[in-house]
Amino acid sequence: MLSKAKLNHLKELLIENDLDGCVMGPSHDVEYLAGIKPFADERFRGFFLLSDGRWFFICPELYYEDVRQALGQEAHIYIWSDTTGVMGAFERAEHDYKLQGKTIAVNDGIRAIDLIDMQRVINGEYVNGSDIFEELRLTKDEEEARYMAKAGEIADKTFEEIVKFIKPGISERQITNRIKELLIELGGEELSFNPIVASGLNSSKPHYNDDKRIIEEQDLVVLDFGCRYKGYCSDTSRTVFIGEPTEEQKKVYEICLRATTEAKKAVREGIAAEEVDKVARDIITQEGYGEYFICRTGHGIGLAVHEAPFIKAGNKQILRSGMCFSIEPGIYIPGKFGMRVEDIIMVDGDGSRSFNNSNREMIII
Amino acid sequence: MLSKAKLNHLKELLIENDLDGCVMGPSHDVEYLAGIKPFADERFRGFFLLSDGRWFFICPELYYEDVRQALGQEAHIYIWSDTTGVMGAFERAEHDYKLQGKTIAVNDGIRAIDLIDMQRVINGEYVNGSDIFEELRLTKDEEEARYMAKAGEIADKTFEEIVKFIKPGISERQITNRIKELLIELGGEELSFNPIVASGLNSSKPHYNDDKRIIEEQDLVVLDFGCRYKGYCSDTSRTVFIGEPTEEQKKVYEICLRATTEAKKAVREGIAAEEVDKVARDIITQEGYGEYFICRTGHGIGLAVHEAPFIKAGNKQILRSGMCFSIEPGIYIPGKFGMRVEDIIMVDGDGSRSFNNSNREMIII
Secondary structure, three states: OOOHHHHHHHHHHHHHOOOOEEEEOOOHHHHHHHOOOOOOOOOOOEEEEEOOOOEEEEEEHHHHHHHHHHHOOOOOEEEEOOOOOOHHHHHHHHHHHOOOOOEEEEOOOOEHHHHHHHHOOOOOEEEEOHHHHHHHOOOOOHHHHHHHHHHHHHHHHHHHHHHHHOOOOOEHHHHHHHHHHHHHHOOOOEEOOOOEEEEHHHHHOOOOOOOOOEOOOOOEEEEEEOEEEOOEEOOEEEEEEOOOOOHHHHHHHHHHHHHHHHHHHHOOOOOEHHHHHHHHHHHHHHOOOHHHOOOOOEEEOOOOOOEEEEEOOOOOOEOOOOOEEEEOOEEEEOOOEEEEOEEEEEEEOOEEEEOOOOOOOOEEO | OOOHHHHHHHHHHHHHOOOOEEEEOOOHHHHHHHOOOOOOOOOOOEEEEEOOOOEEEEEEHHHHHHHHHHHOOOOOEEEEOOOOOOHHHHHHHHHHHOOOOOEEEEOOOOEHHHHHHHHOOOOOEEEEOHHHHHHHOOOOOHHHHHHHHHHHHHHHHHHHHHHHHOOOOOEHHHHHHHHHHHHHHOOOOEEOOOOEEEEHHHHHOOOOOOOOOEOOOOOEEEEEEOEEEOOEEOOEEEEEEOOOOOHHHHHHHHHHHHHHHHHHHHOOOOOEHHHHHHHHHHHHHHOOOHHHOOOOOEEEOOOOOOEEEEEOOOOOOEOOOOOEEEEOOEEEEOOOEEEEOEEEEEEEOOEEEEOOOOOOOOEEO
């Protein structure tokens, strides 16, 4: 169901930013506003909102019934069919709303190839609307926080179970598949992303997504996974060891865990995102591993697994209560190993709430 | 590993189409060329190929190791970090390759918001490159056909098993989750899309993606699912009945099955895609249900679950051996019910091969 309050919030953001309108493709923005899940296929769908409050939707015939149900009878919907193609719908919308020359913010659900086609008919000035769409979903209310806490709990329980499953001789793939099963069995609606199981040398790739390697004695394994609950995501990482770690591995683990712990402690309302990143980065840099901390400290999370605020150097965004994000500083040494410990937290007044609470001590299997 | 032969094929397509170059975001095109899976996040990645054969890659630091491994030591890679942002990489690439004013084809993996940002620095004439990227992956070789056949077999076995699981009192969600488990247990690498389980009134929505309803006596249930094997997709639909169907349901089922069967029989090298659509559409229209056949007859499939060729009215594309696509004419009566029977086939000389062979007779549970 379309939320009038949320739509009004977006309209206010358009006005504040001197925009004439915006267009959203299948995305978490549309899910947030109207409960339409971002099932993306190659058929163009666009939700247009103008700064005067008028709005319309361009919809393939195939999705019409769903969209009508979500938006209500008063919605203005331009339907197009597989036979006629989308260009006619652009023409009808342009005829009715006269968007030529208008400044229109685009969200992350519109493909470049569709923008190129759309511009031929609706010849507006299209701008990157990331800022306003980030702001739209930036702080979570109590209901959203409950869903995220639940998604985090399911991930934590999955970690407890998967630790019992990991042993030498099984493949990364088997662990990945078992994590997928557990996340659903334990109450997740769906995966929030394809789990990462990176063992041995593969662990130095933060977003490793192959899964063929067999677990060996003396490996370490980075696990990174999450699920959705009522649409809201969890995302947690832990690093476990098969047999006694080397002295260097012990040292690096201690540094990673300390960086996560201290960065979490620094989070409060009023601090800038970059300052939280700095806490983690300073710890890792002082220990001599700065060059191996090749990513940001964290990313916002909500309906999308990656969204604002981004906890990184240079981001002066001031944290506010209700913002949710990961804290996941890591050390990735190519040709050797990589590690991280990742929790999701929510800013809450002078501190934060942690949505992940599974064991963070060094686990040796 | 980057395939020189495939890259050369793409280069030839650029030349044939008077294009100066192309840019590909995370997509099945890049998976096809270089084995880099389309793990999409908000960080820009772009594979640029110029018509003179030169090529380069813009890559976030986080993915550098993977990309370097896939592309080899000779690859020209512009790295950007979360701290510096992507604009500097665009500037360095523009400085070296001077793309301003060039005609550059864009693939479906580039987001509109990234194109808007990129245009500020690499001020080329960007065009929708769908045609050339469709052509690139359009016909499957024997190895690809084997993978697709295997993915189809896994889906067929999943159907056999899920039929035993469906009964009144369980939810659409439970069926969806069991299908997901089966597809993996039976050998699928991952889902090719989130399964559709649409029961009762929900069945009239071809891409229904809610799953809360409980199965009742006298329901019909549309099941639509598939998995990947070595990256290649399966996608099959069947409609099953809980208890004796009504006379109208029996009639509509017979029409849908006949439309699928006859359209499959029509497939051969040299026929146009629209003619195959017409075979199915004529059958459904002659029976008086034309207005309820609200989608195309089928879509191509391969590394992407939806790709060319599209089997629809107006598509004069001539079918060639090795093209793979679905045949899934359906009848969707809002407020009543919907049905389809879907198989994947490959054009093979004067006929076709079917990658789905599970029971198509009316199944009453």
